[in-house]
Amino acid sequence: MSPRTFRVWLRYGWTEDPSEAWLARDNDGEVRGWYLLTLPERENRHLADVNLVVAPSRRRAGLGTALLGHAADRARQADRTLLTGHSEEDSAGAAFARSLGAAHRLTPIFSVLRLGSIPPGHLADLRRKADAVARGYSLVSWEGVTAEHRLVDVAALLGVEADAPRAAGEEPQGWDVARVRVADQRLADQGWRFYSLAARAERGGGLVAITQLGVDPLDPGWGIQLLTAVTGPHRGHRLGLLVKVAMLELLGAHEPYLTQIVTRTAEGNEHMDAINTELGFTILERQLSWELNMVRIPWPANPGTQS
DSSP states (O other): OOHHHHHHHHHHTTSSSOEEEEEEEOTTSOEEEEEEEEOOSSSOTTEEEEEEEEOGGGTTSSHHHHHHHHHHHHHHHTTOOEEEEEEETTSHHHHHHHHTTOEEEEOEEEEEEEGGGSOTTHHHHHHHHHHHHOTTEEEEEEESSOOGGGHHHHHHHHHGGGGSOOOTTOOOOOOOHHHHHHHHHHHHHHTOEEEEEEEEETTTOOEEEEEEEEEOTTSTTEEEEEEEEEOGGGTTSSHHHHHHHHHHHHHHHHOTTOOEEEEEEETTOHHHHHHHHHHTOEEEEEEEEEEEEGGGSOOOOOOOEEO
16 A cells, blocks of 8 residues: 555545554564554444554564454453454464464455456457347446435445355445445545446436446556446346456556556355456455454553554
């Protein structure tokens, strides 16, 4: 993340839920570890999510455990009962989670599309393939915030993510017009160029499929794929493939420095994984999502933390 994106992430996380960041410094004032704690407000009010990092030179000395205890104490004060987090597969973070007795929740998979590796004519072939099935639909795109007349449709499409695989007991986000506006503002605060491309049903005129992607102007070689969704009654018409191919065509005209696109799916999302494979995405890394009951986390020692 570029500095501006990182600052906004520390302030808002990836949702509008309140977050707080804490640093651990040594006696010389050097930062040796930190964590970001996010406390969901509308859904999953029993959860607290922690993103915890310890400098490699200071690992295996108790600092991670102390920071986790401090985060758990903050979460307890907010009446949370379950702490969640994530790590890369086969990493020090995964070993740390297992040592605490954390349970595996889900395996998010990050995949990357390297635009230079797409064979000539491949996207055109996929576009013809999708167009042949997606009859009765047209495409519309926009950059930046969602126009007022599209807010209801976009909220409904964002709500389709409730169908995606998720950990047991986790509630999906409920979307409404107000939440779309807040999400748009958060992306604007990050300074991203943010693109949306949707399919409209000619019968009825409503938006029935969407894909969204962001590019950080300070790191324009990477695109971050956000949601792709198709409403239930309109599945089976290759609309997911259609909007993603059309987005790549749009980016070719607007983002000359873009070379790679990264996307995240939950393991078991077979339909979206199949579309990504058709496009040429390959697995970049697997992450493990963890959960730990608060009663299993020790009360904190004093790690010398500062907010």
